Amino acid sequence: MGIFGRLNQVIKSNLNSMLDTAEDPEKLISQTIIEMEAEVKRAKRELITTLGASKRIDKEKEEIQAEVAVWEDRAVLALRNGDDALAREALKQKARLSKKATEAAARASQNLAAADEMRDTLERVERQIEDLKARKATLAQQVRRARTVPGDVVGGLGSSGTFGELE
16 A cells, blocks of 8 residues: 555545534534525625616616707707807717716616626525525434444545545
8 A cells, every 4th residue: 555545544534533523414504504694685785786776877877868968959059049169069068978878878787687697696595595494404314324324424535536546
């Protein structure tokens, strides 16, 4: 048995020992659920922030579009009065504001897409939490049963694994 074989055996032994002395599986699962629920709350706050930003951007876009209409009216008025230079300047302002309104609409659309993706993810995670809650006792029993079975709990570190290839 080479050095890698012995190292493999020591690692397996240490991992099995750590698993045997680990905390109560039900408590570990409960802690995982608590952590997942905290993440869901944090994600919900982020979703609310994103939706609020989207509404603010929509309002900004509407205000800009109102300004665009004002500058268009000014350009028409300047043309009626024969002031081509003033009409050109008003059209430049209208074009600048139209571009700004388009950018605001794009940002609002991106925020809504991000919010939809967040909402879908939240729903999926909430379903996973409910599933985990429902299966908590069963999972804990499976872990306890696996701990009582003699033999190697940690698989994948056999002689056919990475250490076996190094020998």
